[in-house]
Amino acid sequence: NAGVTQTPKFRVLKTGQSMTLLCAQDMNHEYMYWYRQDPGMGLRLIHYSVGEGTTAKGEVPDGYNVSRLKKQNFLLGLESAAPSQTSVYFCASSYSPSSSGNTIYFGEGSWLTVV
Amino acid sequence: EDQVTQSPEALRLQEGESSSLNCSYTVSGLRGLFWYRQDPGKGPEFLFTLYSAGEEKEKERLKATLTKKESFLHITAPKPEDSATYLCAVRTYSGAGSYQLTFGKGTKLSVIP
Numbered sequence: 001n002a003g004v005t006q007t008p009k010f011r012v013l014k015t016g017q018s019m020t021l022l023c024a025q026d027m028n029h030e031y032m033y034w035y036r037q038d039p040g041m042g043l044r045l046i047h048y049s050v051g052e053g054t055t056a057k058g059e060v061p062d063g064y065n066v067s068r069l070k071k072q073n074f075l076l077g078l079e080s081a082a083p084s085q086t087s088v089y090f091c092a093s094s095y096s097p098s099s100s101g102n103t104i105y106f107g108e109g110s111w112l113t114v115v
Numbered sequence: 116e117d118q119v120t121q122s123p124e125a126l127r128l129q130e131g132e133s134s135s136l137n138c139s140y141t142v143s144g145l146r147g148l149f150w151y152r153q154d155p156g157k158g159p160e161f162l163f164t165l166y167s168a169g170e171e172k173e174k175e176r177l178k179a180t181l182t183k184k185e186s187f188l189h190i191t192a193p194k195p196e197d198s199a200t201y202l203c204a205v206r207t208y209s210g211a212g213s214y215q216l217t218f219g220k221g222t223k224l225s226v227i228p
Contacts, residue, residue: 106158
């Protein structure tokens with residue numbers, strides 16, 4: 001079972017470059033999330049989606065955009081990368097929080113360095 | 116504002132030495148407390164969900180408990196393979212069908228052979 005798959009796993013960007021992180025889930029989950037994890041800060045929500053075609057801002061959305069064109073995919077874009085966006089990015093998915101079995105499952109992470 | 120505090124930040128145990136990790140929270144309207152295990156270079160791996168005070172769940176050497184203000188992750192006779200960072204998260208309802216998940220900063224557990 002693949003679960004939540006993120007690509008790429010590692011990427012180095014120059015300041016000002018753009019890139020897209022891809023997330024795919026095969027569990028038919030309605031909800032999908034993008035988090036970033038920084039030392040001493042814990043996991044912080046960037047954006048999330050409650051279903052195909054929907055997106056919403058999380059705790060730290062500035063500098064990022066997202067799209068959910070298909071239920072199984074959630075894309076995170078950096079339009080103009082900045083060194084402050086150097087981090088580990090995790091995609092996650094779940095059924096609706098109001099339903100039973102609403103565990104959030106995480107991908108393996110994408111390490112991004114902006115120089 | 117929802118707050119989740121985990122303690123201690125780091126814990127070193129000898130193999131077989133039982134202990135507990137703490138997750139205290141200040142939230143309005145708890146809709147679940149989650150425990151995850153995270154190994155270096157990996158994503159968080161789900162362990163438990165607790166929903167109401169008094170609830171307990173067990174898995175191998177781990178037991179999670181919940182009160183109205185905190186949760187404990189008890190580790191009985193730990194082994195070196197239990198070494199990891201343990202994350203706590205609380206889910207709350209923020210209105211209009213929207214839920215929020217707030218993570219603590221984690222406790223890094225090292226079990227020495």
